[in-house]
Amino acid sequence: MDHQSVTEPLLDAHLVAGRGAFHLDVHLHIDVGEVVALLGPNGAGKTTALRALAGLDPLAAGHLTLAGVDLDRPDHRRWTPPERRPIGVVFQDYLLFPHLSTLDNVAFGPRRRGADRRTARAHAHTWLTRVGLAEQARRRPRQLSGGQAQRVALARALAVDPTLLLLDEPLAALDARTRLDTRAELQRHLGDHRGATLLVTHDPLDALVLADRLVIIEHGRVVQEGDAATITAQPRTDYVARLVGLNLHRGHGDGHSVRVGDLTLTAADRVDGDAFVAFAPSAVALHATRPDGSPRNTWPAVIVGVQRHGDNLRVQLGGPVTAAADITPAAAAHLRLAPGQAVWAAVKAAETRAYPVG
Amino acid sequence: MPVTDTTEAAVPAPRRRRAGNRRVPTALLVPALLGLTFLVLPLLGLLARAPWTTLPQRLTEPGVLTALRLSLQTATLATLVCVTLGVPLAWLLARAEFPGRRLVRALVTVPLVLPPVVGGVALLLVFGRRGLLGEWLDTTFGLTLPFTTTGVVLAEAFVAMPFLVIAVEGALRGADTRYEEAAATLGAGRWTTFTHVTLPLVVPGIAAGAVLCWARALGEFGATITFAGNYPGRTQTMPLAVYLALETDLQAAIVLSLVLLTVSVAILAGLRDRWITSP
Amino acid sequence: MTARWTRTALAGMTALTLGVAACGGSSDPACPAPGGSAGITGPLTVFAAASLTETFTRLGRDFEAANPGSTVTFSFAGSSALATQINEGAPADVFASASPANMKAVTDAGNAVDAPTVFARNQLVIAVPKGNPKQVNGLADLTGPGVKVAICAAQVPCGAAARKALDAATLTLTPVTLEQDVKGALSKVKLGEVDAALVYRTDAKAAASDVDGVEFPESAGTINDYPIVALKDAGNPTGARAFVAYVRSDRGRAVLTTAGFQAAGS
Numbered sequence: 010m011d012h013q014s015v016t017e018p019l020l021d022a023h024l025v026a027g028r029g030a031f032h033l034d035v036h037l038h039i040d041v042g043e044v045v046a047l048l049g050p051n052g053a054g055k056t057t058a059l060r061a062l063a064g065l066d067p068l069a070a071g072h073l074t075l076a077g078v079d080l081d082r083p084d085h086r087r088w089t090p091p092e093r094r095p096i097g098v099v100f101q102d103y104l105l106f107p108h109l110s111t112l113d114n115v116a117f118g119p120r121r122r123g124a125d126r127r128t129a130r131a132h133a134h135t136w137l138t139r140v141g142l143a144e145q146a147r148r149r150p151r152q153l154s155g156g157q158a159q160r161v162a163l164a165r166a167l168a169v170d171p172t173l174l175l176l177d178e179p180l181a182a183l184d185a186r187t188r189l190d191t192r193a194e195l196q197r198h199l200g201d202h203r204g205a206t207l208l209v210t211h212d213p214l215d216a217l218v219l220a221d222r223l224v225i226i227e228h229g230r231v232v233q234e235g236d237a238a239t240i241t242a243q244p245r246t247d248y249v250a251r252l253v254g255l256n257l258h259r260g261h262g263d264g265h266s267v268r269v270g271d272l273t274l275t276a277a278d279r280v281d282g283d284a285f286v287a288f289a290p291s292a293v294a295l296h297a298t299r300p301d302g303s304p305r306n307t308w309p310a311v312i313v314g315v316q317r318h319g320d321n322l323r324v325q326l327g328g329p330v331t332a333a334a335d336i337t338p339a340a341a342a343h344l345r346l347a348p349g350q351a352v353w354a355a356v357k358a359a360e361t362r363a364y365p366v367g
Numbered sequence: 368m369p370v371t372d373t374t375e376a377a378v379p380a381p382r383r384r385r386a387g388n389r390r391v392p393t394a395l396l397v398p399a400l401l402g403l404t405f406l407v408l409p410l411l412g413l414l415a416r417a418p419w420t421t422l423p424q425r426l427t428e429p430g431v432l433t434a435l436r437l438s439l440q441t442a443t444l445a446t447l448v449c450v451t452l453g454v455p456l457a458w459l460l461a462r463a464e465f466p467g468r469r470l471v472r473a474l475v476t477v478p479l480v481l482p483p484v485v486g487g488v489a490l491l492l493v494f495g496r497r498g499l500l501g502e503w504l505d506t507t508f509g510l511t512l513p514f515t516t517t518g519v520v521l522a523e524a525f526v527a528m529p530f531l532v533i534a535v536e537g538a539l540r541g542a543d544t545r546y547e548e549a550a551a552t553l554g555a556g557r558w559t560t561f562t563h564v565t566l567p568l569v570v571p572g573i574a575a576g577a578v579l580c581w582a583r584a585l586g587e588f589g590a591t592i593t594f595a596g597n598y599p600g601r602t603q604t605m606p607l608a609v610y611l612a613l614e615t616d617l618q619a620a621i622v623l624s625l626v627l628l629t630v631s632v633a634i635l636a637g638l639r640d641r642w643i644t645s646p
Numbered sequence: 647m648t649a650r651w652t653r654t655a656l657a658g659m660t661a662l663t664l665g666v667a668a669c670g671g672s673s674d675p676a677c678p679a680p681g682g683s684a685g686i687t688g689p690l691t692v693f694a695a696a697s698l699t700e701t702f703t704r705l706g707r708d709f710e711a712a713n714p715g716s717t718v719t720f721s722f723a724g725s726s727a728l729a730t731q732i733n734e735g736a737p738a739d740v741f742a743s744a745s746p747a748n749m750k751a752v753t754d755a756g757n758a759v760d761a762p763t764v765f766a767r768n769q770l771v772i773a774v775p776k777g778n779p780k781q782v783n784g785l786a787d788l789t790g791p792g793v794k795v796a797i798c799a800a801q802v803p804c805g806a807a808a809r810k811a812l813d814a815a816t817l818t819l820t821p822v823t824l825e826q827d828v829k830g831a832l833s834k835v836k837l838g839e840v841d842a843a844l845v846y847r848t849d850a851k852a853a854a855s856d857v858d859g860v861e862f863p864e865s866a867g868t869i870n871d872y873p874i875v876a877l878k879d880a881g882n883p884t885g886a887r888a889f890v891a892y893v894r895s896d897r898g899r900a901v902l903t904t905a906g907f908q909a910a911g912s
Contacts, residue, residue, distance in 0.1 A: 063548075064551070064552075065548050065551070065552075090551070090556075091548070091551040091552050092551045092553075092554045092555055092556050093554075094552075096552065097552065097553075098549070098552040100545065100549055104543075104545055104546055104548075104549040106546060106549075106564060106567075106568075107568070108567035108568065108570075109567075117550070117553050117555070117563075118553035118554055121550075121553055121554035121555045122554045165553065166552075166553075169554060
């Protein structure tokens with residue numbers, strides 16, 4: 010999906026907030042129908058941003074404009090309380106009201122926004138049907154499974170037809186199997202949502218599957234922004250690299266050669282000046298002795314740790330550059346891996362990407 | 368996509384064990400049983416000395432039922448007063464930030480510390496015929512509170528209110544405020560949030576507080592006799608009747624106490640399971 | 647419950663003091679002969695009616711001064727409560743009651759050493775706020791409209807006496823409250839909550855700074871006898887006898903009459 014920002018974005022926000030030593034300063038723009046994932050490690054400021062958007066905490070500076078209306082603009086002394094913002098929130102552990110039935114949970118929003126009881130319930134019923142939970146309408150939240158509760162929370166947030174939908178770690182509380190199904194369903198509902206959607210998550214898979222665009226923040230600042238393809242191909246911080254499962258190093262490029270510390274790596278791309286080099290763990294091969302043949306991109310390394318990674322093993326390497334290598338159990342058996350053991354690492358130049366830092 | 372979802376590692380969530388097969392540690396069991404014995408023994412004393420043969424005849428004496436009815440009525444009304452005023456007060460203490468909050472909380476517990484008779488005198492000094500407010504109430508509305516059933520309710524509410532406020536404040540502090548935030552994002556203002564979300568969430572706490580409050584009001588003696596006096600049918604509650612019976616007839620006092628105990632225990636035990644458990 | 651608690655507390659207290667007391671009985675050579683006005687030592691516990699609080703406190707101090715080495719401890723409460731406590735085993739040496747009925751409960755249970763003697767009499771007056779704003783001059787004035795009256799409950803001596811006086815005057819009085827004891831009735835007058843209360847003359851006198859006592863003729867039929875007796879289980883029988891004798895002495899009668907009691911003819 011391409012979003013030309015010819016017209017004003019639906020959400021235009023410069024979020025400045027802080028608590029104690031932590032300081033958030035983030036620009037966010039989301040177009041109509043766009044799903045943006047706000048991705049970052051714990052403590053990066055995701056929750057602070059979400060709370061500021063929802064109106065649960067005020068901004069210290071900056072602005073929050075939704076559909077042309079200033080909801081929070083401290084320098085103009087404008088602040089709209091959460092109950093009057095056209096914003097729906099799906100909370101991390103859903104926060105379904107335990108004393109209300111599933112139906113009344115979903116009807117809560119419409120009811121508060123002026124619908125009479127009958128209309129609100131009919132509307133809620135429509136939404137429950139849409140998320141496939143019409144039969145659970147009379148149940149209390151604690152009688153629902155995790156996946157069902159997530160869908161009710163989504164229905165509750167969407168039932169007020171929010172201009173901006175905020176999702177806080179919507180799948181984090183689910184077990185692996187449920188997450189897979191729920192993610193697919195969530196994707197469908199987000200596709201139908203006509204407003205803007207901001208998905209706050211630390212799970213890269215959720216972000217990549219559900220979002221059109223990723224905004225990655227660390228320490229309260231945006232460190233990288235773009236579509237999934239760009240970010241997965243060209244991570245710009247260690248965090249993003251780990252997130253997308255790539256080894257990332259920063260060095261100095263000179264044609265196809267990039268110098269990283271004492272090591273010179275040959276890349277597929279040409280780059281001059283400050284540059285990133287990235288390669289996938291699966292592209293790293295390990296050898297007990299110095300490999301013959303291709304002399305490029307080999308270096309002596311020390312095994313730091315080994316862990317399971319899907320069907321393979323992920324080997325953490327120390328040495329002139331730190332890197333992760335994915336190898337098959339068969340290869341591992343052959344190498345007799347143990348921490349502290351010296352090995353030779355090799356990466357083909359064709360699988361090594363280089364791109365400028367600037 | 369070059370991303371593997373490592374967080375989905377198949378670690379099953381640890382199942383919670385039912386606490387059924389756990390043994391109770393002796394270090395807890397012994398003092399627990401001692402405590403129970405200590406509480407129940409005086410009750411057994413009353414039962415042992417009760418005049419069982421004359422019991423039916425004593426129970427049907429007109430004064431007994433009158434005092435019992437008055438006690439139940441006033442204790443219930445006092446509890447309603449405490450809930451009406453105490454829940455908002457508890458909310459203020461638990462949720463609002465204001466200077467002197469700790470002092471206010473300390474003041475709320477004053478009736479707990481004050482000897483009830485002193486509480487009764489204090490009430491007279493405020494609501495009495497020459498009291499700070501009482502004089503004005505009398506001259507303006509012709510309203511006098513001492514020696515009236517309303518006075519009994521007032522005295523009981525004064526003494527019992529802290530029980531409710533403390534219980535509800537505890538419940539409010541224990542309640543997850545994020546539910547209130549969720550309600551706000553769904554369009555609920557502060558008052559609607561309070562009535563539709565906060566209040567239902569702390570219903571068990573309110574019920575527990577109301578039960579304590581009611582029990583305290585039912586047993587109230589000192590403040591009642593001081594502020595409201597003692598007049599059968601109007602201000603003579605069961606504890607007052609018991610006390611006066613003690614003057615002449617120990618056995619009558621025991622019978623009255625047993626009636627009070629039986630009724631209150633029956634009501635409290637009946638409520639407990641239905642109300643005090645969470646929704 | 648209160649009685650039980652008091653009993654326990656007193657038992658502890660007495661157990662403590664008994665160990666110190668040297669006089670176990672009159673045959674002890676270290677102890678003075680009974681009846682002597684001097685030489686009484688050791689602790690002495692006196693259970694006395696609440697209406698005797700002021701006079702007995704005074705008499706106790708005088709007794710201690712006259713008998714160096716003796717200490718008098720009082721427990722003031724309603725006579726019936728005290729009688730119940732004594733019969734339930736509370737350790738006391740002397741019992742001074744505000745009514746013969748409560749004394750009878752103690753003697754019937756065999757807890758007195760000998761027959762009780764009446765040492766004082768009291769009678770009812772109408773206590774009114776200082777200056778008598780409602781112009782109460784007799785019992786009949788209490789039945790007027792807008793006059794709030796407190797009397798004691800019929801179960802306590804002052805209440806029984808009030809009933810008797812009202813019956814003698816053939817008056818029907820609806821009080822606003824039936825107080826548990828005479829002090830309760832009096833305090834309602836002091837606080838201005840009632841316009842009048844029927845209390846003992848001694849109580850009105852003790853509160854003379856706040857209330858006036860109005861005498862009325864029907865009170866003659868309400869004269870209340872105060873009996874006193876040494877108790878059988880006394881830890882200090884010598885002291886107990888000496889104290890009873892002291893209360894009945896000229897000195898004791900002087901203190902009692904000053905307080906508004908009528909001295910009982912001996």
